Amino acid sequence: MSKLAAQIIRKSRLVIVLVALITLFMGFSLRSLKINPDVLSYFPKNDPEIKLFKYLGEEYGGNSLAMIVLATEDIFNRETIATVHELTNRLRLDPGVAYVTSLTNTLDIRSDEYGFEIGRLVNEGNLPREPEELAKLKAYTLSKEMFRGNLVAEDATATLIICRLQNGEDQVETCRRLQEIVAEIGPVEEIYYGGIPFMILDLHHMITADLKILIPMVSLIIILFLYLAFQKWEGVFLPLLSVVISLIWTLGIMSLLQIELSIVSNVIPVVLIAVGSAYSIHVFSKFTEVDTEQRPFPARVHGLATAMQEVGTPVFLAALTTIAGFLSFIFGSYLVMIREFGIFAALGVLFALITAFTLVPAVFALKKGGSAPTDTTYKKGKTENTGLTSRLCTALERLVITRPKTILWVSILLTLIGLAGIPQISRRVDLIEYFQPQSLIRQAETILQEKFGGSGLIQILVEGDIQDPAVLQEMEKMEAFLLAQDDVHRTQSLVSLLKELNDVMGEGRALPDTRGKVTNLWFLLEGEEIMGQLVNPSRTEAVIQAMMEGSLETKRVHELVTSINEYIAGVDSELVTFHQTGMPTIYRNLDQSIISSQFQSLTLAVLLVFIVMLYMLRSLAGGLRGLIPIGFTLVLIFGFMGLSKIPLDIATVLVAGVSIGIGIDYSIHFLGRYHRELTKNQSVKSAVQTTISTTGQAILVNLLTVAFGFVVLIFSQLVPLQRFGILVAVTMFSSGFGALLLLPSILLLSSTGLKLRPHRSLEKNKNASLDG
Template sequence: MSKFLSFEFWNTVARTILRNRILILILIFATTVFLASQWKNMKFSYTEANLLPDDDEINLRYQEFLDKFGEEGNLIVMATNDSTLFTPEKFKAWNDLAKRLNSYDEIDFTVSIGDLKKLQKFEDPGRFEMVPFIKDSTFSSEEVSGYREELFERLPFYEGLVYSKNSNTVQSAIYLKKDIVNSKLRKDFVVNDLIPIVEEFEEQTGMNVYVSGMPYIRTLNSQNIIDEIGMFIGAALLVTSLIFFFFFRSFRATLISMITVVIGVMWAFGVLGLLHYEITVLTAIIPPLIIVIGIPNCIFLINKYQQEIKKHGNQAKSLQRVITKVGNATLITNLTTASGFATFILTESTLLKEFGIVASINILAIFILSLLIIPIIYSYMRIPKQKHLKHLNKRWIGGFVDWMERMVRHHRISIFIISLLLLVGSIIGIYTIKISGSLLEDMPKSAGFFQDIEFFEEEFDGIMPLEILIDTQREKGVMKLSTLKRMDQLQDLLAEEEELSKPLSVVNLVKYSKQAYYNGNPKYFQLPTSQEQNFILPYAKNLGGDGNNILNTYVDSTGRYARMTTFMKDIGTEEMEKIEEDLWPKINKIFPEDRYEVEMTGKALIFQKGTNYLVKNLVISLSLAILLIALIMAWMFKSWKMILVSLVPNLLPLLVTAGLMGFLGVPIKPSTILVFSIAFGISVDDTIHFLAKYRQELKANKWKVKRSVYASLRETGVSMFYTSIVLFFGFSVFMISSFGGTVALGGLVSATLLFAMLSNLLLLPSMLLSLEKEIANKQVLKKPAIDIISEEDDFLEEEEDLKN
């Protein structure tokens, strides 16, 4: 490794690059074309992000449920609370809307007012039959009023499914075919058919229709992610190019940098396609991330090139020194950044693993592109004019560096006190951080579909399916009266929870059978007695028509397993854990564990459990990143003591950010979990640059610590300031997102990197000055494993400059 990072090695690299410019450009072009051809393999995720490992017990339980009942998130609901619905014209239009949707191949069946069947008792011969709730296609005002009264007063079976009794809201349940729920066909139906049909209905009737359900929400949410990728890339290019131009005042330098990062973005998409990974809410941020991380590479390389030109005006020598001097340092800093992302590869979560793989590969790819493209393009261009070099002597930058030096020279105690106060405050804030497992929290609040979600939460107590799987341990055990009574008790128990909706299960069907037996009298909507079971239960088992679909939805083909579905409000992890803690002892009392097996599952629960899993992995991945980077620092400087100096200025900003999250009420969730590993991997780059320069200055200044610290501060302060500003505004681009999680990610990473810059420019030099006897001395820093900034190269430069 030392040989790989040696001065001789980088000299060889520089000569190879500059002697094979045409070949390298052809190879870059060919690679870009190849990776662009892989874009066709990119696919967008049509399922929710499953944060748990595939072999996790909770995931296995959920898969067992799907094996028995198929995809559970196949319900789309449409609702209206328009007071004019129960007028002949609009009532007919509402029924026709459901019929029209039911005619589509993608729809399994619908449950709307027009689809309702009544279980009716007949004499001569005695029998039950399912008969249409609405008999005619045209009706009078009196008939519509009669339907309304009968629905709300005499059909409790359909409460929560077709109507909300509290507010007189009516809804239609649309069940998609289960085999299309996680496919492109679902998206095509929702976007191209359902939404235009609903909008047409609203325009014709003047009624407001609310649409929701997991397939609908997932479709529009993923569409928002797709739309935002282009917006992020455009915004990141615009912001970074403007800042770059502000610093360098050169269209040429700006254009070269933009070309480099655009190729990097093309490669990022190509890698996603090559690996056949889905574009998720995480992998969608990688292309703009490459722009933000790639621009600092360009700044270091172009800044060094212009400094060399200003120094001696020799283009060939300048390009050679750009590669030999900046290549080594930039490689190390890109490796540490990639390491922060690569720690996610070690988790068992497929989502995080894919993100870590693609991000770390492309960070190294953008380093290689920068190192190749910038020197080669400049080699074909004229030497920069004096006006292009003016930015090297900006007064305001000099003022900033002077301020830093004054602070370190005269106010070291104040820096330590402020750092200590920040640490104490951060620890207090950390104790107030909450964990959020909300599936909807990060969704765009201004989107129409989110307002519809709020409507359904208000009217029907939530839209997030929570499933309970009951194993009776024997075939046809579900339809035993003893089991049905236990299920009825469980339904009453769930109905008591304010955060859960009225449950749906086979119990509702059996109760409806008894009501029908007693001529539709709603007071008999209850389970049959032991005397009634022999002549009522057989009818419940053999309901005809559309009833069959509903029955099969809640009992498996063997009759051994029952499914109970309730819908929960968008509550966080802590609330859900409290509900579970309260429910399980009662559930186990209703269903003895030696006779029944009861499991709680569903997409909402999977997501919440996944959030807890991620929090544990945050600690693991961040600890691994810290350990890995600590080992790199110890190896680089051949001193374990340097770990303290290098890690403290980078851990403090992470703690400050975590404290801010606590005070501002930003919870730990899948999006904000990434902040710490990303920020740590990037911020430690500044520490490497500073310590490498500091060691070089120590040797040049005959191991005089103070002179070396101030010289390092002046030398590295400008480039650290430049790159930190680019990173700050680059990550701030994510704050234009409509997704709360992406906004939080952008804001928190930006804030952390700003804190990290100040920490590395104020706290780090202050520690070096205060600990010079213990750490910052000749014995500790004399022999590094590698020369990040080559001293041999500097000596050769001085010799050449004297000759010239």
């Protein structure tokens, strides 16, 4: 390490040029970085339910439903009907749209004195204009189950235009065009956009806005804290530069690998700025600590190299644990986007480490050696330092020395409170959770829920001889079962069409009783647009569709999926088989994946951290004790989630891994320094004191920077990211508490202090090994 550091310091110019070149290249490739907020695209391709969902989307005219609601006092007025008609015709011409269904083009089967009619509800060539015509249309539409609550609200205050989006088209772009079409026509009615595709479009806007707002904000916070801590601009400039460069490298590589920014990985910039600055802070502060006098160049190089060696190992280990924390998402994760987040956040941390070890010393070496003595640098002993953090440290130090038992009891109390909160953690996986309560898309979902029974698509694939009346009867039963579920509405399948036609043929609203009748009726339906959404050309498969309320609690989603599956298991599989997919199934898989991700990544992260601790402390007891702060932190975060009703979701699932990764750093730095102080033949007490006043201060600076850096996420437009920010801030404070108060108190209270067998690389004075 010291050789490498000496090399870097000697060849500082070369290092700087190299870093600059790489950064330029990466910065250039950054321009093609894309955003893809579509959650579905990050599901593993081999998941059978996702496969089925995609299959149905491809074969049956798309299962992404973009829904446009027109709301007004009574939609059965001349203008609104004309607007719906115009919208329908314009929207269906869009290349991204497979089908449009609305009041003015929906299939209607009716029978009157002029004969029976399989036609449109509204005659497009002659739209109703007169009040009597409109009143007649209203009465007729609301009298039919096919339309009431499906395309028109029961109170006639809203009507729905459903656009089925083509699979494989860029749905974000399509939705944007759809909104443009609507804007061009400029309806006077209130317009709401709902359904997953519009949510994804909004997420896209929000991610872009987030990146623009959050990155400058978090940078500003970091500048502020670094300046407060170091009170020199170099101290601000270098860590920030290092982190910005590592960010450019990371996003540049993502862009080169054509990996798109997801609703999870868009948080990487904020995470990196907040987390990655720590390494250069430690290196920089150590350098300022040793590089205080004017020295001739070789001596200075030696001094800096030694400093690098001293600070190098804990910084390296700290980065390693953070990387481990992020990498833990790779193995535990079912969602590709969480895996990508893990990989690239880890890569970013690695880059931050590399720049801290290369760029920071190189730039430092370029300075004229030695700071002026008037500079209040960060580690010149507590008496000289008047900075905020140093005063805080002094207070902490006094607290630890005088009240270790109180700290222990407070910790135990907090742990108990945390434990009590854990069982109350709820889980949310639905996309609507991403939006603020006052957002337009939430309002749209509320209307869709109240007037049209929700926006979450449930699809049942039916396999069998679809023209067999027995199969149709099973489908009818399946639909009845679905409708009997509390949160399911609006089923759609061939069954209702065949029943209507059978009625017209004079045999009542029931399914035809012979195959011949089915095939005869089929003839009438052939070529109708809707058939492509309901049955395959060879009539061996059909689809039953239903709508589910968009924002159901995860527990309810599980129940729903389970009960449907139980029903399916009871069906005679010789005759017909059903397969369930759609939003509830996807949400259930997502939820299960979040839980197993959480479990696996936690286990893995704790294990990795334990190994690092063992390596560093060379003692089982020491390793275990090093885990205390992290255990404490985890209990506190999960307890906090339970008590503050922050659910476990796609974003907050990352918190545990991130907090282990970041939080453990404090213990590593603390124990590293403590150990070195101890080997200098200090007593446990004075070793603790020195550690708190030196490393403790760096920890505190880092803690505050990271915590406030993440608090910035509160300004994110994405609700899970807000929660993520709050949770990481809580994590930082609790792991700071763990490392700066709880850990030293334990060290003080255990009679011998922490017995350590020093690791060679940490050992400055080999003779002073405590347990030797």
